[in-house]
Amino acid sequence: MNFSIYDFTSFNQWIDKFLYDNLPAFWALVVEMTIIGLAVLLFYALIGLFLVYAERKVCAFMQNRVGPNRVGPYGFFQTIADLFKLLMKELVYIKNADNLLFNIAPFIVICASFMAIAAIPFAKGLHAIDFDIGILYVIAVSSLGVVGILLAGWSSNNKYSLIGAMRSGAQIVSYELSVGLSLVTIIILAGTMQFSAIVEGQANGWFIFKGHIPAFIAFVVFLISSTAETNRGPFDLAEAESELTAGFHTEYSGIKFAFFFLAEYMNMFIVASIAATVFLGGWMPFHVGGWAGFNHIMDFIPPFIWYIGKTFFVIWVMMWFKWTFPRLRIDQLLTLEWKYLLPINLVNILIMAFIVLMGWHF
């Protein structure tokens, strides 16, 4: 498998060498960090804008209507118009709210998702950090988002926000277990937690096919739990609370609300990209072990396109079930996790371990 044309490792090393040759070591590091930071920010902003637009179009087509089609060709610049609107909105200051926590909460949520993006490989060599405990790092860091949500609810000094935040907190903490355990299933199959190794291990077939039954079950469980993690889809009772108010972000307006809103879409992107990387092969094209000719043809499509395609497929599935299913009640949601998903996960891990030991995977 010859990836040299699309290999970013040499490009990265060229930039690194160029900087260290021409600048003192400290400044070279600073410049590197700035470049990475800006690249991630830009990527984040662009993807965020695109996702908001995509959601509106996808939901419109499912509902037998057209969606935004006035601002720009096919309504493409709708999100930019929305962004302007949010920037110009008045920032409402709550008198009795704890101002420090109130202002920090959206930043915590955004920072948590930034940190998670950093570890995900977009193409060979194109990732910010390559830990050898990559998966553990991503799960740990995305848990930080809960802190932001709880702070938002608490500092708003509003009993409905508090109820919404508590519910949301309970939901996220419960479903993190399922997310973690379903990823553990694949770690057993792959034998490593490092993202780049996981992706390269899928060079002769994606894990969802290699690990057949337990990997497929893990994929389904991961999809359900990650939708619940990000407060999306049928699990959005904490925020689409048409019964009470808008949940934990009731008191936020303008740019701070935009942060929560954006963070939600980016979290969706992150879990979709983890699903794509771990189960569907990341940037690895669709290979069937042994069919060299087929594999060679598949290699011509750049890995970055594969990665984006897979991630957007998973995102589309998540949007699909948000707009189809009614909402679950809070007790039904927690029952689903603790009584159904958790036992299924644990049994699945055992099955996967057994299969790996016996060598019954592809």
Add this chain to the structure above:
Amino acid sequence: MDNAVLKERILGLVPDAEYQENKQFLTFIIPPAKMHDLAFKLKSESDLAFDYLFCLTGVDMVKFLEVVYHLESTTHRHQLELKVRTEDRVNGAVDTVCDIWRTAEFPEREVFDLLGIRFNNHPDLRRIFLEEGWVGHPLRKDYIDEVNIVEF
């Protein structure tokens, strides 16, 4: 039960009920003091079994105020109309039938709100459509409102 038998039965229960001619329903005018007992018997006695109160209306017939009850039995399919009158336009009061037919709760509040007839022993007698501090009862014939009603 057909109307003739029903008429005998009602007159048997309340001898001083006044029968009124009506093309559609068998109609009686009941003295206010006897209404609650009669209502209880109408519901509980198995050959009468008037369990469905389908309309409760208040009417301002200039000389008096009246409350009209339309009853039906879901088992025997006979229907009945009862009227209770009060001439006191200031403190007119009638016994409630909420404890017998729960459906009467909101319509009685409506009669109180728009016509001013009080209901004794009602669980929550307050205005239902108009705001708490409204003065007067709009459905009365002598209600005058310079601001909200335009007379041609």
Add this chain to the structure above:
Amino acid sequence: MKEVIHLPVQNVEEEEYHINMGPQHPSTHGVLRLVVSLQGEIVKSLKPHCGYIHRGIEKMCEKDTYPQIIHLTDRMDYFSAHINNHAVCLLVEKALEIEVPDRVKYIRTIIDELTRINSHQLWWCSFGMDLGALTCFFYGLRDREKILDIFEESFGSRLLHSYYTPGGLMMDIHPDFQKNVKAFIKYFRKKIKDYDNLLTGNIIMQERTKGIGILTREDAINYGVTGPSGRASGFACDVRKRHPYGVYDKVEFREILGTKGDTFERYSMRMHEMLESMKIIEQLIDNIPAGDYSAKMKAVLKLPGGEYYQRVETARGELGVYVVSDGNKSPFRIKFRSPNLSNLNVLDHISRGWKIADLVAIGASMDFVIPDIDR
């Protein structure tokens, strides 16, 4: 030595608090204010506050002539507008002992049933939306447009038509009416299967509605809950069967009763009713007799003195019109027995002990239209 001061200990577990599902709320269908007393997540009691859209229709009618009253009845339960009109027309015709032509009776029945389907489509939209399945809203509205197009073609308006008048109809139906109605029925029979696929069979929806908000038959009769909500509890209250009007006695249709009286049954009743209404229309649409679209009526209608009562089955329950007449061209007193007022009365009773999310589901299944409550 200072005294030890004992502060009163609040029993935190038993603390109740009130929340306001205010007049502006996505889940209450219209301007209704519910003050819900909660303990944690459980509803302990609830008090509805009505009157936000009280327009004094009954008082206004005392100065209007009978044909003018028709226009006001449209505005009560506007999703069953035609059926409300029908009630007043029937009352006037019965009082004046006028026999309307058969053509009128057939057309009125067909339009009543189309109105019923229309109303139930909108109910389905908002039921799905209240539960969180937002796509249902658009599917229901898309199909409702077909009926509204038929109405617009024949009577010129999509809402608040005032098409019936004492003695008959305001004008004859459009020549394409029969063809369009038949095309609609064919289209909708396919679509209603989609509705079942999308919402009825969905496990999440069933978990949220089965066993919730049970209304027993005795309570339904005691509280006077009629319409599909009453029938779901086993109360056989369909006025079309018990006191038939129009041509309901000549058509074959079933009155479907439920046994459990929970939210899912109330939902199923309305789905079945849509099918039954289509059956009624199919039996009548090809057999509309030719003739006049109105009987000969005097210019000024004066009802003889006395009392009159007319009952009809709207999409939400039994509407009663009670008129006390003193021989003039306006009624001395007119009263509309509103089905939604009785249905609202029972909301407190059936939602006790359930959670807030269930309250929304129960309210959606009872299908309130607030202007009918307030009149």
